[in-house]
Amino acid sequence: xxxxxxxxxxxxxxxxxxxxxxxxxxxxxxxxxxxxxxxxxxxxxxxxxxxxxxxxxxxxxxxxxxxxxxxxxxxxxxxxxxxxxxxxxxxxxxxxxxxxxxxxxxxxxxxxxxxxxxxxxxxxxxxxxxxxxxxxxxxxxxxxxxxxxxxxxxxxxxxxxxxxxxxxxxxxxxxxxxxxx
Numbered sequence: 001x002x003x004x005x006x007x008x009x010x011x012x013x014x015x016x017x018x019x020x021x022x023x024x025x026x027x028x029x030x031x032x033x034x035x036x037x038x039x040x041x042x043x044x045x046x047x048x049x050x051x052x053x054x055x056x057x058x059x060x061x062x063x064x065x066x067x068x069x070x071x072x073x074x075x076x077x078x079x080x081x082x083x084x085x086x087x088x089x090x091x092x093x094x095x096x097x098x099x100x101x102x103x104x105x106x107x108x109x110x111x112x113x114x115x116x117x118x119x120x121x122x123x124x125x126x127x128x129x130x131x132x133x134x135x136x137x138x139x140x141x142x143x144x145x146x147x148x149x150x151x152x153x154x155x156x157x158x159x160x161x162x163x164x165x166x167x168x169x170x171x172x173x174x175x176x177x178x179x180x181x
Contacts, residue, residue, distance in 0.1 A: 006059070009057070009058035010058060011166070012166070013162070013169050018158065019158075026158060030160075031157060034126060035123065037164040040168060044171055045064065045116075052180060055178070058170070063108075065107070066102045066107050070167070071115070071164070073115075075123065075126070075160060082129065082156065083129075085141055085156075086137060090143055093144060137153065138157075141153065
């Protein structure tokens with residue numbers, strides 16, 4: 001497989017590009033993506049067999065099951081990051097080793113419904129919060145310990161909308177390739 005083909009499998013919708021100016025339209029669109037993502041994901045994966053769930057979406061990639069659990073873990077972290085930034089002055093957030101988390105027994109074997117239900121709950125809370133943020137709130141930020149970069153909450157909304165669509169595309173593309181949908 002060529003490097004370009006592997007890149008396309010890894011980043012089927014490309015990487016996230018932060019707009020130079022983030023408008024209210026961007027924010028509303030991103031929040032809408034977050035609001036509908038758990039149900040879209042559930043609809044996409046609910047009829048998969050155990051063997052299909054344990055199929056990697058790309059060579060040396062995570063299985064569908066690991067992707068679903070990863071999204072749940074990641075978005076749980078994101079929710080906490082929003083809360084920290086809203087209640088502390090530019091907090092340095094806690095990073096985590098997503099690759100190691102994906103290798104844990106729950107990520108590799110647990111029923112995906114637990115993460116689907118968690119996503120529904122965490123997105124319900126997140127979207128409720130995001131829809132009520134002021135411009136001042138959206139300009140609050142946190143510091144990522146690995147990159148040392150300041151991440152503004154309005155950017156983080158876009159990052160997690162992209163993250164939702166990114167992993168949805170991983171699964172959807174596998175399902176299409178294998179004629180499972």
